[in-house]
Amino acid sequence: MRPLVQRLGYMAVTAVDPERLAADTANSIGARVVRRDGDTIFMSSNRRHAEYIIRKGTDNLQAVCGLEAVSASAVDEVHERCRDAGLAVLSTTPSLDVIEKSVTFATSEGHVFEVHTPMPNDREARYAGPGLRPKGLDHVNFTAADPEKWAREMNLSCGFLLTERTTGYEIAWMRAADGRHHTVAVVKSAAGGLHHTSWEFNSFQDFKGLADALIPESRRLIWGPGRHGAGDNLFLYFKNSADFLLECIAEMEIIHDEDMEPRVCDPGENLSNWKVVNQWGPLPPIEWVEHHTPLAPLPSAVPSPVTTN
Ligand SMILES: [Fe+2]
Numbered sequence: 001m002r003p004l005v006q007r008l009g010y011m012a013v014t015a016v017d018p019e020r021l022a023a024d025t026a027n028s029i030g031a032r033v034v035r036r037d038g039d040t041i042f043m044s045s046n047r048r049h050a051e052y053i054i055r056k057g058t059d060n061l062q063a064v065c066g067l068e069a070v071s072a073s074a075v076d077e078v079h080e081r082c083r084d085a086g087l088a089v090l091s092t093t094p095s096l097d098v099i100e101k102s103v104t105f106a107t108s109e110g111h112v113f114e115v116h117t118p119m120p121n122d123r124e125a126r127y128a129g130p131g132l133r134p135k136g137l138d139h140v141n142f143t144a145a146d147p148e149k150w151a152r153e154m155n156l157s158c159g160f161l162l163t164e165r166t167t168g169y170e171i172a173w174m175r176a177a178d179g180r181h182h183t184v185a186v187v188k189s190a191a192g193g194l195h196h197t198s199w200e201f202n203s204f205q206d207f208k209g210l211a212d213a214l215i216p217e218s219r220r221l222i223w224g225p226g227r228h229g230a231g232d233n234l235f236l237y238f239k240n241s242a243d244f245l246l247e248c249i250a251e252m253e254i255i256h257d258e259d260m261e262p263r264v265c266d267p268g269e270n271l272s273n274w275k276v277v278n279q280w281g282p283l284p285p286i287e288w289v290e291h292h293t294p295l296a297p298l299p300s301a302v303p304s305p306v307t308t309n
Contacts, residue, residue, distance in 0.1 A: 002258060003159040003177040004074040004081075008137050008184075009066030009116055010050055011197055012095075014057025014296055015242045021054050024241035028213050029199055029248075030132035034123055045134045045199070047121040049098050052137065060242040061296040062194035064095065064104070064112045065140055065184075067158060068119075070177050072101050078115045078158055079103040085156040090299065098122075107153050109144050109192030110295050115158060132209050138200035138249065139182050143189035143292050147172050150186045160184060163255060164230050164263040166276070171267065173230055181231040181253040194293040196237065198247040207236045210248055214238060223288045226278040230265065235278075237288060245291045 015021045022041045025031050031052060035042035039056035042049075055063065069075045082089050082105045091104040095114055102116035144150040148169040154160040160174035163181050173182035187195045201207065207225050214220065222245065224236040232253040240246055265276045271289060274281050 001159055002070070003161060003175070004070055004078050005067040005115060005158045005160065005176045005183070006070045006118075007068050007176050007178045007180075008139060009068040009114070009119065010053055011062075011066070011137060011140065012053040012055065012064040013242070013244065014055045014059065014061045014063055016057065016060055017242070018054040018056050021240065021242045025052060025054075027130055028132075028210060028238075028240065029246070030130055030134055031199075032127050032129050044123050046136045047123050047125050048136065049119040049122050050096070051119075057296070060244065060293070062111075062244075062293050063296040064114050066095075067113055067115045067176075067183075069102075069115050069117055072117050075101050075103055075115055075117060078105075081159075082157050085153060087153060087157055088298075105157060106298055107144075107150055107192070109146070109150060110298060111142055111144075111150075111192055112295070112298065113158070130213070132201075132206060132213065134199040134201050134206075134248070136200060137197065138180065138252065139185065139198045141185040141187055141195040141198075141247075143191065143193040143195050144186045145189065145191055147186040147188050150192075154184060161258065161260075162262040163260070164265060166265055166267040168267075170271075171230070175255055179254045179256055179258075181233070181255060189292055191292070191294075193295055194244070195291055196245040196247045198249050200252070201248055201250050203250055204234050206250070207234070207248060211236065211238075222291075223282075223284050224278075226280045226282060229273075229276040229279055230263075232279075244293055245288070 031043040031045035041054045043052040088106045094102040100117045104114040151172045165172040173185045176183040222237040233249045
């Protein structure tokens with residue numbers, strides 16, 4: 001079946017210092033603040049109402065990942081499919097006033113997703129500020145203790161298609177209706193969490209400006225630039241001011257065949273197969289491999305997710 005999600009919608013995080021994180025996201029990535037609501041800051045890098053939402057918190061945590069549904073009826077279908085799969089439905093009230101309809105659910109490891117009708121394109125495409133301009137947020141890699149189960153839950157709930165996985169399900173990449181090699185992915189870890197969030201840029205040339213923007217603050221890249229095997233995309237990684245791992249990409253592979261058999265690749269011991277992780281050669285440092293951002297706790301009124309096994 002066709003995926004019920006078109007593409008990534010937004011990312012919501014909590015941060016100890018939202019102002020610092022917003023300023024860093026503007027200076028390094030190039031997104032700008034578009035709205036403030038109490039101590040919540042909304043950012044966007046394009047015409048969309050908001051795509052990166054920073055809430056004041058006691059820790060720097062991953063909160064909610066918004067996923068743009070292919071239609072309003074697809075939101076209803078996700079709701080039904082979550083119930084059928086035994087996944088906890090947390091809310092059917094949209095998290096923002098500009099979202100018409102949504103359903104929010106949690107995976108069995110506690111990742112929270114809001115599948116929603118599109119946010120309005122009510123921002124100006126061009127804006128003042130630092131020169132770098134991403135196209136927008138494009139994919140998210142989560143961590144899970146059981147990536148195979150996580151991938152099954154994302155397929156059952158939202159219809160995400162498995163594009164590629166490693167032989168032992170150490171990593172799995174899943175695509176939405178727009179056909180990009182992956183919109184959500186998962187890396188095996190000790191617990192459910194966030195590995196990295198990715199911003200898409202127009203070209204490799206933008207990576208130079210971004211890396212140079214880190215120099216005045218004596219910050220360095222974590223990995224890259226390089227070209228992944230899975231997804232064939234150019235990449236570069238660094239950590240933002242709240243210690244979230246960010247990826248910047250360009251040239252992600254598009255899969256046009258919805259019926260494509262999932263690819264299976266051998267990652268090598270400790271991700272040592274450079275043809276999978278980086279076609280240009282250099283392997284990921286341990287700092288990248290072991291990175292893990294915890295998840296914000298589920299609302300206390302919500303029952304614990306039911307496992308699907
Ligand atoms: Fe990535």
